[in-house]
Amino acid sequence: MKTLKLTIACTLLVTASLAQSKKYIETMEASIAELYAAETVESFDPVINKFTRIGQAEKMQWEPYYYASLANVFKAFRIQDLQVKDAVLDQALASLKQASELSENNVEIVLFEGFINMIKIGVDPATRGQTLSPGIMASFGKAMKMDPDNPRATLFMGQMQFGTAQFFGSDLEVPCGLINRSIELFDSSSPESSIAPAWGKSMVGNYVESCSGEETESKK
Amino acid sequence: MTKALFSILLFATTIAATAQVKGRVTDENGESLPGANVYIKDTYDGATTDLDGLFSFITAENGEQIIVISFIGFEPFEQKIDVSKPVGMNVQLKEIVNRLSGVTITAGSFEASDKKKATVLKPLDIAMTAGATADISGALNKLPGTTTNGETGRLFVRGGTANETQAFIDGVLVHNFYSASPNNVPSRSRFSPFLFKGTFFSAGGYSAEYGQALSSVLALSSNDIPDETRTDLSFMTVGTDVSHTQKWENGSIYGQVQYTDLNPYNNIIKQDIDWEDGFSSTNGTFMLRQRLSKNDMLKVYANYDRSSFILNRPSVNDFNTDHIDLVNKNGYFNTSYRLAIGSHSTGFIGLSYGATTEDILLNEMEVKVSQDSYHAKTYFTSDISNVTLKVGGEIIGTDEDEDVTLADDSKEMSDYSNTLVAGFTELDYYVTNGVTLRAGLRYSHYSIFDENTLSPRLSMAFKTGEDAQISAAYGKFHQLPTRDLLIRSHQMSYERADHYMISYQKIRNGYTFRSEIYHKEYNDLVKYDPADRFNPTVYLNSGEGYARGIDIFWRDTKTIKNVDYWVSYSYMDTKRDHRDYLSLARPTFAAGHNVSLVYKQFISSIKTQVGASYSFNSGRPYNDPNAEKFNGSRTKNYSDLSFNFAYIYKQNVILYVSATNLLGRNNVFGYEFEDEAGIDDFYESRPITQPAKRFLFVGLFITLTRDQAKNNLENL
Incomplete structure (x- = not known):
């Protein structure tokens, strides 16, 4: 009888958690779709709030805070005023910190911290370029070590190196190699789940052209 | 279940x-x-x-x-x-009002920091200002409220002497901030600006946490754990240094060896001084950073330096030359531990120890000075809703001996020692997010005089718009008389200054405007009769003085792309009667009008940052014994146009060149007069000028990291 009770309890527990996770996954899927559909600065606020609500209800999941952070970054992209933009990026870092407390040594969180700081350089390039760059490189380097096949880590590392190589007029082979590899990775790798981070391919953008030019030049 | x-x-x-x-x-x-x-x-x-x-x-x-x-x-x-x-x-909903959201009181202070919003300066500004040659005090001399005293290289703030500014690293006292240098040759600060992530410079009205400074406080915060393991090599016209940083998960160590020798440079660039052996120094630095838990930071800094020089200089008194031979040995140790207790409180313990010996041979006379001092300090701060409370205490002990051996082998020995015990408390009250009030009180006991002082401090800030504020400060400040006075007499007492100031500041998207009006009163300044200066009883706290003026600062990083410039102007009216002064008079170190213009531009096509600075002081007073009025004469105006550039050859290789006084102006800082008048009753004089018209510095900086992909600009 006791064993039966326990079995029932265990079955119920599993079912309960699965049921829960279905609701979680579905709500997350819908919210992620809303995030990618958002256009204006204001339209991000309901999405950020929604992720925050899911986060406070689901005590063990890191994704809601990760996406709240991502939504803040997308919002910051659309803000012109540098002081306001910087404050929103700080919010993004704060949400990401909540995510990292739930999931330590998570490659997506590590690389995204580097990404946010990369955007923060743009607020004050003259002073932040020098102080933040080493930390950003360290974040991307750590992420690539954790998961060499992560397309975002590969792309952002490539972008950072591309910028420096372009500035110093040095060979673009290494950064372009990374960027091209990230395109392959974006195409080949499938996210672990429907709510795992899958963004970033659109950021390959202009680099494809610069890098293909680089390739033809080196072939000549 | x-x-x-x-x-x-x-x-x-x-x-x-x-x-x-x-x-x-x-x-x-x-x-x-x-x-x-x-x-x-x-x-x-x-x-x-x-x-x-x-x-x-x-x-x-x-x-x-x-x-x-x-x-x-x-x-x-x-x-x-x-x-x-x-x-x-x-x-x-109720608005959050606390330390983080409230308006920061800025009266009197300039802060360079990456962490805080709305700071006027950035850490790199300190290092990259043309004319400063990466010297902290050189850069701060381009801010309002300071007067450039080219013959000392030190900071003179709002009518105060260089000794009225006290420097701190991570909250703990620096015992010898400046390197040794001969009379009338500028010294540099002993600390590289690249070691610090933040610089807080206050020209008055500062917190009750800081004592023993009548005019100004310079609080430096050292770097935290670096991002990477690296080795740096520098080859400079004045010497070379090697440093290595080893980083691990929660800590790092740093070691540096530096050798400086100005002899090769002096042989190429003509000097007005006859250097028998130019300035040279051997210097070693060690630093440790370690997190013992998630919420703390332990920092250790240790440095040892030995510097020396020998020179001959014509005496104004007779036809002989003075022969000066100096060896200075300085050790400094600084450690601090900061622990966050919960999310609202912080505890701090800091300790520093400084030991200096200086052997000076002046012709036949030998002077040996040795000084030991320590500073132990602790405080606790806590944020309780919209109030922040800070309570702390400190002990500063100083021992100094001076042994003089005259040509006839007779000896004169003098010494002093003092233990200062102080306690301080300060309350910040964030009334709303637009109004902040601060009240502080400092108690000190001076063992050498067996006397106590109470120094109240009050300040407030009031937000007048999104990015603008008016702030005001008042405070009483006390300081032990300087070492050269204490070595002669123990019968004096502390000196005192009262500060009053009001300032307006607006910072918006790349523009900064600041103006400040201040009034400062000096009391109990030490005076003595120069004719009887070996008699301890002639030293009395009977002097006084005042300084008042206006400081204006404008910085613009926006109007022209890649260009950053600032302009600072100060007008100062000051007089004092202290030391051997005959009456209340404008002191020799204070100029009425002070102007600085600092310009920086990054030219990406040639991967070079160029910078220029222009400084101007109206003439400074000097005392001409042939004239009737004490300190009534004025030197000609001072001006300097300096230039620097940093060329980034590769990510890890940087060439840095700086040159001061491009126009080759012969600046005169004052005059030395004969001790006794000649037979025609006239005192002959000699101008105090720059040791060389220009100072040229060329340095090559190389950074080696594991992946060879790091920029070196921050190491300039």
Whole structure:
């Protein structure tokens, strides 16, 4: 009888958690779709709030805070005023910190911290370029070590190196190699789940052209 | 257990009843708050307020629930509601008022930091200012409130002497901030600006945490754990240095060896001084950073330096030359431990120890000076809602001996020792996010005089707009008389200054404007009769003085792309009667008008940052014994145009060149006069000038990292 009770309890527990996770996954899927559909600065606020609500209800999941952070970054992209933009990026870092407390040594969180700081350089390039760059490189380097096949880590590392190589007029082979590899990775790798981070391919953008030019030049 | 589980499951899955929750969220003035997050705690159910602060959502929950409303900058709101039936509610959120959201008091101070918003300077400004040659005090001399005294290289702030500025590293006293140098040859600060992530420079009205400074405080915060392991090599016209940083997960160590020798340079660039052996120094630095837990930081800094020079200089008194041979040995140790206790409190313990010996041979006379001092300090701060309280105490001990051996082998020995015990407390009250009040009190006991002082400090800031504030400060400041006075007499007492100031500041998207009016009163300054200066009883605290003026600062990083410039202007009216002065007079170190212009531009096509600076001081007073009025004569105006550039050859290789006084102006800082008048009753004089018209510095900096991909600009 006791064993039966326990079995029932265990079955119920599993079912309960699965049921829960279905609701979680579905709500997350819908919210992620809303995030990618958002256009204006204001339209991000309901999405950020929604992720925050899911986060406070689901005590063990890191994704809601990760996406709240991502939504803040997308919002910051659309803000012109540098002081306001910087404050929103700080919010993004704060949400990401909540995510990292739930999931330590998570490659997506590590690389995204580097990404946010990369955007923060743009607020004050003259002073932040020098102080933040080493930390950003360290974040991307750590992420690539954790998961060499992560397309975002590969792309952002490539972008950072591309910028420096372009500035110093040095060979673009290494950064372009990374960027091209990230395109392959974006195409080949499938996210672990429907709510795992899958963004970033659109950021390959202009680099494809610069890098293909680089390739033809080196072939000549 | 199973029963409970069943009921939870039943509760969660069987109830399909829904209720609407709606309402409006406003601030305390009834203004709607769009974008607030309203939800039932521990559920997904909720909504975001619209432009009118209105929200509405449907919940499938039942019975008693907790509704939460959160919005950035406001206290979160929580209330129990019954969602069995529709709910309507209007909620006023309370604005968060605390240390982080409140307005920072800026009266008197300039801060260079990456961490805080709205700072006037950035850490790199200190290192990259043309004319400063990466010297901290050189860069601060381009800010309002300072007067460049080219013959000393030290900081003179608002009518105060160089000794009235006290330097701190990580909250602990620096015992010998400047390197050794001969009379009338500028010295440099002993600390590289690249070791610090933040510089706080206050020209008055500073916190009760800081004592023993009548005019100014320079508080430096050293770098935290670096991002990478690296080795740096520098080859400079004045010497070379090698440093290595080893980083691990929660800590790092840093070691540096530096050798400086100005002899090769002096042989190429003509000097007005006859250097028998130019300035040379051997210097070693060690640093440790370690986190012992997630919420703390231990920092250790140790440095040893030996420097020496020999020179001959014509005496103004006779036809002979003075032969000067100096060896200075300086050790400095600084350690601090900071621990966050919970999320609202911080504890701090710091300790520093400085030991210096200086052997000077002046012709036949030998002077040996040795000084030992320590500083132990602790404080605790706590944020309690909209109040921040700081309570602390410190002990500063100083021992100094001076042994003079004259040509006839007779000896004169003097010494002093003092232990200063002080306690301080300070309360910051954030009345609203637009008004901050600060009240502090400092108590000190001086063992050498067996006397006590109480130094009250008051300041406030008032926000006048989004990015603008008016702030004001008042304070009483006490300081032990300087070492050269204490070595002669122990019968004096402390010196005193009172500061009053009001300032306006606006910082908006690349523009900074600041202006400040101040008044400073000096009392109890030490005076003595120069004819009888070996008699301890002639030293009396009977002097006085004042300084008042206006400081203006404008910085623009926006108007021209890649160009950053600032202009600073100070007008100062000051007089004092101290030391051997005959009457109340404008002191020799104070100029009436001070102007600085600093310009920086990054030219990406040639990968070079260029910089220029221009400084101007109106003439400084000097005393001409042939004239009737004491300190009544004025030197000609001082001006200097300096230039520097940093060329980034590769990510890890940088060439840095700087040159001062491009126009080759022969600046005169004052005059030396004969001790006794000649037979024609006339005192002959000699101008005090620059040791060489220009100072040229060329350095090559190479950084080696494991992946060879790091920029070296921050190491300039």
